[in-house]
Amino acid sequence: MREPDPVWDELDACFGPVRTKAERGRRNVAVKQLREAGASPAEIRTAYEWCARTFTVYTEMAVVSHFGRALHEATERENTGNVIDIVRRMSEGG
Numbered sequence: 001m002r003e004p005d006p007v008w009d010e011l012d013a014c015f016g017p018v019r020t021k022a023e024r025g026r027r028n029v030a031v032k033q034l035r036e037a038g039a040s041p042a043e044i045r046t047a048y049e050w051c052a053r054t055f056t057v058y059t060e061m062a063v064v065s066h067f068g069r070a071l072h073e074a075t076e077r078e079n080t081g082n083v084i085d086i087v088r089r090m091s092e093g094g
Contacts, residue, residue: 007031010041011060014048030060037067046074 008031018024034044044063050070051058063070 005031006041007034007039007044010044011063014045014063015060027060030064033064034067039067043067043071046071050074 008027011027011030011034012018015027018027039047047063047067047070050073051062051066054066055062
């Protein structure tokens with residue numbers, strides 16, 4: 001049994017388990033680059049969800065390739081949502 005690896009485990013949760021040597025190799029490359037980026041499981045999930053909204057077909061490497069952009073756009077969306085909530089509360093008198 002292997003020691004838990006949060007980066008590998010999150011990719012496993014997103015893409016499913018690897019079954020072939022090619023899949024394992026692709027996953028290892030993605031894990032290495034995400035570790036170098038200091039990616040947390042939550043950030044990986046955010047990037048995965050961004051890829052799911054943006055592409056019809058994607059792999060772990062799409063998550064890696066668009067990691068920074070996905071997090072940036074998620075932060076912008078969060079900030080926009082916060083501003084909308086504040087304006088809504090103000091218009092409701094709160």
